[in-house]
Amino acid sequence: MDLGIKGKKALVCASSKGLGFGCAESLAEAGVNLVLNARSEGQLELTADYIRKRYGVEVKAVAADITSDEGRFRVIEAVGAPDILVTNAGGPPPGSWEDWDRDDFIKALDANMLTPIALMKALIPSMIEKRWGRVVNITSASVKAPIPRLGLSNSSRSGLTGYVAGTSRQVARFGVTINNLLPGAHETDRIATLVSSVSQDRGVSEGEIRAEMQGSIPVGRFGTPQEFGAACAFLCSLHASFIVGQNILLDGGGVNATL
Secondary structure (H helix, E strand, O other), X not given: OOOOOOOXXXXXXXXXXXXXXXXXXXXXXXXXXXXXXXXXXXXXXXXXXXXXXXXXXXXXXXXXXXXXXXXXXXXXXXXXXXXXXXXXXXXXXXOOHHXXXXXXXXXXXXXXXXXXXXXXXXXXXXXXXXXXXXXXXXXXHHHOOOOHHHXXXXXXXXXXXXXXXXXXXXXXXXXXXXEEEEEOOEOOHHHHHHHHHHHHHHOOOHHHHHHHHHHOOOOOOOEOHHHHHHHHHHHOOHHHOOOXXXXXXXXXXXXXXXX
């Protein structure tokens, strides 16, 4: 399917690897020029070079902490007026409810709620002027079904969900859509961290924890960054103009819910 976005420009955050990389690669395959962002310059440059050579699109890499004011300013200055924004940032560390204090929640809110909001506020006005834009926020299945050891993520990402619910409906008439993609367990560094944490808490091997987690998913496996990226690219496409303010699960059926 031709997604109809060849020649558009996208900012994809936290895109040197994992789900962000999956989104960047799928957009590049559709002919989208990219500004990639991540904290680590080395891996980011390798990713940018790979996408450049494989897909023949323009790729600019900006190594910066997107959750900081200075880092966000650098990225926004580099991207200018993109047609597509994919927000993404590493989730807060796992733990138990009694472990977290106010500072922990502030850090989580800064990274997973306030940063994507700041990016949307900075970049959506130019999309409105062009009467076309796509925003996809990578959040978490935890906004549908809370994950006990990810309480900081449950809280901060739910706040972003509420913001998007209202804002998306205010900008839709200008041809700008905002939606959230909610990943379940995917083969990324994040799942490796969670597996390790649960393994230590329960005193069983990581292999056993992985098998247990995969067994709880109806499809019987973890997701891949590539299939996640394909879903993201579709939401950014010309064909997704009637999808507004939605929270779309990509979790292999892991959330057991009717709605």
